[in-house]
Amino acid sequence: MTRESRGTLVIDVERCKGCELCIDACKPGVLSMTTESRNDMGYLYPELEPGCTACRACALICPDFVFQVWKYDEPVAAGEAA
Amino acid sequence: MTGVIDTSAPPSRPARLVDDFAPPLILPGAHQLCAGCGEPAAIRSVVEMIDELGLTARAVGVFGIGCYTSFSPGMDVEVLQALHGRAPSLATGLKRVQPRSIVFTVQGDGDMVNEGLQEVIHTAARGEPVTCIMLNNGVFGETGGHMTATTVIGQRTKNSLEGRDPKKHGYPIRMAEMLAPLDGVAYVARGATNNAGNIFQLRKMLRSALQAQADGLGFTFVEILTMCPTGWFLQTGEAPDYLEDKLQAYHKVGIIKDVSVP
Numbered sequence: 438m439t440r441e442s443r444g445t446l447v448i449d450v451e452r453c454k455g456c457e458l459c460i461d462a463c464k465p466g467v468l469s470m471t472t473e474s475r476n477d478m479g480y481l482y483p484e485l486e487p488g489c490t491a492c493r494a495c496a497l498i499c500p501d502f503v504f505q506v507w508k509y510d511e512p513v514a515a516g517e518a519a
Numbered sequence: 520m521t522g523v524i525d526t527s528a529p530p531s532r533p534a535r536l537v538d539d540f541a542p543p544l545i546l547p548g549a550h551q552l553c554a555g556c557g558e559p560a561a562i563r564s565v566v567e568m569i570d571e572l573g574l575t576a577r578a579v580g581v582f583g584i585g586c587y588t589s590f591s592p593g594m595d596v597e598v599l600q601a602l603h604g605r606a607p608s609l610a611t612g613l614k615r616v617q618p619r620s621i622v623f624t625v626q627g628d629g630d631m632v633n634e635g636l637q638e639v640i641h642t643a644a645r646g647e648p649v650t651c652i653m654l655n656n657g658v659f660g661e662t663g664g665h666m667t668a669t670t671v672i673g674q675r676t677k678n679s680l681e682g683r684d685p686k687k688h689g690y691p692i693r694m695a696e697m698l699a700p701l702d703g704v705a706y707v708a709r710g711a712t713n714n715a716g717n718i719f720q721l722r723k724m725l726r727s728a729l730q731a732q733a734d735g736l737g738f739t740f741v742e743i744l745t746m747c748p749t750g751w752f753l754q755t756g757e758a759p760d761y762l763e764d765k766l767q768a769y770h771k772v773g774i775i776k777d778v779s780v781p
Contacts, residue, residue: 448526449540456555456748456755462715480554485524494715496538500552500559502545506538507530 440465442513444491447505448483455480459495459504468495487515542567544575546593555755557712557745557762558587558654564718565623565652566596568725574733578621579613581606583630586660590625604635607642610649621732623650629659632668632692639698639740646703646737650728653694653742657766658750668692671769675752691769695742699776705737707776711744711767713759724774736778744770 453476459468460483467488470481483495483503491508529536544566550559569578579597582588583606591598601609606624614622631639631653639651657670658677666676666683669691673682683691699707706728710721721743728739744766746758753761 442524444537445524445530445534446526447529447540454554458555458755458759461756461759464715485526486522487524489524491537492715493538497563497715497718498560498712500554500556502541502559502563504538505529505536505540507534508537509530510533510535513532 440488441515442487442489442509444489444506444508446485446489446495446507448485449503449505450476450482451478452501453480453482453503454478454501455482456500458498458500459483462494462498464492464494465490487513543570544595545590546595550589550593552586552589553749555746555748555758556586557656557747557758560712560718561654561721561743561745562587562590562625564712564722564725565625566594568722568729569596569621572726572729572733574621574729577619578623579617581610581613581622581624583624583626583635584661585627585630585654587625587627587654588661604630604633605638606630607635607638607647607649607651610651611642611645611647614647614649621650621729623652623729625652625654627660628653628655628657628669628694629662629667632694633659636668640701643698643701643704643738643740648732648735648737650732650739650741652725653740654745655694655742655766655770656745656747656750658747660747660750664747664750669694669770671765674765676750693770695740695770695775698740701738703738704740704776705778706731706739708740708774709742709744709770709772711762711772713744713746713762717772720772727774727777727779731779734779742770744772
């Protein structure tokens with residue numbers, strides 16, 4: 438099921454140490470860790486699916502300052518390309 | 520499962536930035552701490568509240584010795600380095616010489632409670648208008664993860680592998696509750712960095728403490744419970760729940776004293 442997105446992220450995957458704190462912190466549950474891809478340091482990193490609310494929870498808890506949070510002026514409807 | 524969104528560049532649609540990578544006063548990549556550490560979120564909250572209150576030009580940090588010390592070269596706030604546990608005394612001298620400055624200390628539980636307990640108690644009792652911030656994770660993280668005076672009963676550390684046993688190791692010290700009854704103390708609170716709700720609450724506490732100092736009300740103290748998955752022998756993802764179940768059960772989160780509220 439797709440959901441509308443009120444915000445989006447820029448993720449600096451190269452700084453991520455793969456601690457997964459953002460996965461539990463994300464209330465809409467739209468962040469998940471990669472299972473195959475790794476960054477240059479060798480860590481798995483988070484990926485975003487549609488449904489972000491720009492609540493900043495991931496950015497606040499991230500020890501490595503990996504997230505940049507953007508809030509859309511108009512929500513992006515489910516299924517529409519971001 | 521729907522498709523993954525491209526997060527390599529800012530969105531092309533109209534949008535506003537609500538949270539940049541690193542906070543305004545911290546250099547990106549400023550630290551080399553372990554994955555899953557709770558201290559960067561705490562330091563970030565401190566500097567963001569200083570920035571929000573417009574106190575950046577007047578703020579001076581006094582750092583103790585611990586993992587968090589790796590932030591001191593990467594911060595755009597004046598920083599003084601104190602010896603183990605001596606940060607409150609250095610902050611006292613600084614505040615007396617420069618009364619207009621906003622002085623905050625950053626210390627760990629090992630630094631403040633084990634190595635320099637008398638410093639912070641006397642500073643509080645004298646009512647020095649400084650803000651002491653203690654990052655409490657119950658282990659000496661930097662020197663290998665052994666037990667501190669605030670380690671909770673049953674917590675596993677390098678030298679209490681079966682869990683802290685009060686018969687053998689004594690009972691933990693509740694710093695915030697110990698300092699609150701002193702007359703010179705204006706504000707005491709305890710926050711945590713294990714989830715977004717607690718971080719928002721923590722930011723309000725830090726804001727109140729710094730404001731109380733700017734208003735000259737007296738000594739202010741904020742204790743912050745932080746995760747140390749390395750020292751707790753846990754997977755990084757389990758540490759926030761462990762903090763809630765174990766540490767918060769003994770060290771209760773909340774505002775303990777606030778003289779500005781009648």
